[in-house]
Amino acid sequence: MSDFGAPEVVATGLRFPEGPVPMPDGSVLLVEIARGTLTRVAPDGSLSVVAELGGGPNGVAIGPDGAAYVCNNGGFQWTRAGPLLFPGHAAHDAACGSIQRVDLASGAVTTLYDSFQGERLKGPNDIVFDRDGGFWFTDHGQVRSSGRDHGAIYHASIDGSSITRQRAEMIGPNGIGLSPDGKTLYVSETMTARVWAMDVVAPGELAPPPPWAPGRFVGTPPAFRLLDSLAVEEGGRICVGTMVEGGITIFDPDGGGSEFLPLPDIGVTNIAFGGADRRDAYITASTTGTLYRVRWPRPGLAPA
Numbered sequence: 001m002s003d004f005g006a007p008e009v010v011a012t013g014l015r016f017p018e019g020p021v022p023m024p025d026g027s028v029l030l031v032e033i034a035r036g037t038l039t040r041v042a043p044d045g046s047l048s049v050v051a052e053l054g055g056g057p058n059g060v061a062i063g064p065d066g067a068a069y070v071c072n073n074g075g076f077q078w079t080r081a082g083p084l085l086f087p088g089h090a091a092h093d094a095a096c097g098s099i100q101r102v103d104l105a106s107g108a109v110t111t112l113y114d115s116f117q118g119e120r121l122k123g124p125n126d127i128v129f130d131r132d133g134g135f136w137f138t139d140h141g142q143v144r145s146s147g148r149d150h151g152a153i154y155h156a157s158i159d160g161s162s163i164t165r166q167r168a169e170m171i172g173p174n175g176i177g178l179s180p181d182g183k184t185l186y187v188s189e190t191m192t193a194r195v196w197a198m199d200v201v202a203p204g205e206l207a208p209p210p211p212w213a214p215g216r217f218v219g220t221p222p223a224f225r226l227l228d229s230l231a232v233e234e235g236g237r238i239c240v241g242t243m244v245e246g247g248i249t250i251f252d253p254d255g256g257g258s259e260f261l262p263l264p265d266i267g268v269t270n271i272a273f274g275g276a277d278r279r280d281a282y283i284t285a286s287t288t289g290t291l292y293r294v295r296w297p298r299p300g301l302a303p304a
Helices: none
Strands: 008-011 017-022 028-032 037-041 047-052 057-062 068-072 076-081 084-090 098-102 109-113 124-129 135-139 151-156 163-170 173-178 184-189 194-202 216-219 226-232 238-243 247-251 258-262 268-274 280-285 290-295
Touching (some): 037 057, 173 238
Parallel strands (some): 057 124
Antiparallel strands (some): 057 068, 135 151, 151 163, 184 194, 194 216, 238 247, 268 280
């Protein structure tokens, strides 16, 4: 692991941070799920609230209009274990997830989507924009008193006019990202700890899945780990936030194996690349409420 820089603490005291987005001014936008906010971390580590979102804000991406688009899972019940904070069952028995738009100048929040064909979104989790200006997002589902929801993959437009479901009945889809050429969509499933690849055949449209699987199998960790959100390197490797054995698992897109960067938190959830050379990896260690920065051996893929 000598190719990776030592983890540097950027900020602490966060309430289950996820969805980091490095900004041009050196700050980092992220959500605090347990606080219900979109938060800005300044270069000196100080925190300021950009918007009060409520529920459970989860994944974040900047759209072509400069606004922040947030996957809101509806909220969790929370458990403390010493200094660590853990999400549990859904806060509500009824599904109440949504996609929110945040004007970064004013902090104004608009709900773009909360349902598909009359069915409520259950637990939107992670989001990525494509080159055509639309966005893909995962609905991870929630664990409720009635059992665990199935998850799904959706594509939607930024004006609130169009949403399609491209995969249904997945088992907790979480992280989502696109290959450097935009022709492959990668999705990580949390509880199965699998990464899948799916062909994008037209804007917002996936090729039909093969039998018994949502896509092509990319890989799974060699030990018991759970997978969270992901980011893609410029060269195509897929970097996935990893829990239980906390760190970042890095998969070869051709299924040729994986490497692992351990980090000091059992709940490492997200990674995003920033800096002038896109080699500053910002990583959320959520159960301890920490944002780390690690110098990465390779540049990350620039957002669409």
